[in-house]
Amino acid sequence: MPITAGTPLAADTPLFIVLNTGSGRHRGNEVEDSIRRVLDKAGRRYELFKVGSGSDLENAARQALQRARSEGGAVIAAGGDGTLNAVSNVVLGADVPFGILPQGTFNYFGRTYGISQDTETATRSLLDSVVEPVQVGQLNGHVFLVNASLGLYPDLLEDREAYKQRYGRSRWVALWSALVTLMRAHRQLNLQLDNGEQTRHLRTQTIVVGNNELQLEHIGIHEQTRLQQGQLVAMTARPLGTLALYGLVLRGLLSRMGEDEHVISFGFKHLRVNLSHRRRRVKVAMDGEIRWMQSPLEFRVAEQPLPLLVPRDDSLRERA
Ligand SMILES: Nc1ncnc2c1ncn2[C@@H]1O[C@H](COP(=O)(O)OP(=O)(O)OP(=O)(O)O)[C@@H](O)[C@H]1O
Structure with missing residues (x-):
């Protein structure tokens, strides 16, 4: 029951x-x-x-x-x-x-x-x-409570973990590792996004799907009502150079990421993400843990x- x-x-x-x-x-x-x-x-x-x-x-x-x-x-x-x-x-x-x-x-x-x-x-x-x-939320059937992501964000988490092992668990270590990761963040993903009603193509370095009001509030993405309506929130940006990425992180730290002109955010219940080229395996992060998954990636609100x-x-x- x-x-x-x-x-x-x-x-x-x-x-x-x-x-x-x-x-x-x-x-x-x-x-x-x-x-x-x-x-x-x-x-x-x-x-x-x-x-x-x-x-x-x-x-x-x-x-x-x-x-x-x-x-x-x-x-x-x-x-x-x-x-x-x-x-x-x-x-x-x-x-x-x-x-x-x-x-x-x-x-x-x-x-x-x-x-x-x-x-x-x-x-x-x-x-x-x-x-x-x-x-x-679920990504290819696996639960996420706070967020799930691919591209630059999992790279940031992975590098932060490596720095944490070497230099300890401090905010400065986390910030330094982020700056280093962003400096060499040139890899772009060629994505096809399909929410069941429309398909769009996107070139980006990262896409993050959020399911947590507090985290959205902290970084300044004002889409909390989407979560209250039973949706997830996708956050992404067109490809950016190092300086623009630093600007984005700074805005995030100041809870003003939503004001960045490069940021795109939207709500959805189901989103299929296809990676073009012949890339089948992709690194993802779910609630801070890294794993590899096969494309297509199906993000959805768990039933x-x-x-x-x-x-x-x-x-x-x-x-x-
Ligand atoms: N889902 C998981 N699969 C594999 N390993 C995990 C998983 N969750 C946690 N771990 C490992 O367990 C350890 C503790 O992780 P956990 O997220 O519980 O705490 P934490 O790392 O201290 O939290 P935070 O990420 O908030 O700093 C880490 O080494 C982590 O990699």
Whole structure:
């Protein structure tokens, strides 16, 4: 039976928690200890599925889902947006409530729904939560919560990850790596975009598809109403030189990207992106994680929403 909006999580619902110990900047067992402390004190039944490497996430999520299904429980993902992505991908369509304990750098998904970035607070609010069905996007059948992209944006993320490994997790490192990536961003994609009603051709360095109001607001793309109408938002630009790209990033940092004359944005429910030339494989990023996919790329709003657990008491939701 589908779970409906506002359904409270029963007080005896066991929690099956997938915890990515590689997420965020917490040390040692800090996150695990916080989760255990709150749940033990409340006497709530739970099980932790700890994962040290991203490649084990899917397997852990499947085990957690299996247990949740057989015991009438909820699946909880503890990690950054990449971890929430991997777990939600397994949970979507399973009619099992999905909770989150955000641990990443940006936590756009959790912040949008008022879920605390403090583990103790977020765990406590899981104990008194209700289901809110939320929209998610899909790219070739794979879920994305915040965004999915191809071209320059995945390159930026990939380079940032490499810089992070070498020089640490600081904003300056991220900015420096972005400037270096943009300096050699000459590769253009030749795309055919088809939304079922019209087809258009576009030469561009990148296309980003967003599903998160907060992120759109932060970069200054004023298409939030599209999301509220049940659409996704595509953002792209005609090919730009290095200086114009720097200008674009600067506008993004100042929340004014929508004012850039080169930016094109539009809403859609379904968009097929064909890559011309004989390129079949393309690098994409989904919620910050890179993978390769085959063209054509089908972006769509998922038919079923995700039954997200949010604090029952609206005043306990944190304003992003
Ligand atoms: N869907 C996924 N597939 C494979 N690996 C993943 C996936 N999600 C996360 N990982 C890996 O797990 C680690 C933690 O990622 P996660 O996104 O949870 O936290 P984070 O990187 O600290 O967050 P942020 O991206 O906000 O900084 C990273 O090494 C990441 O590459």
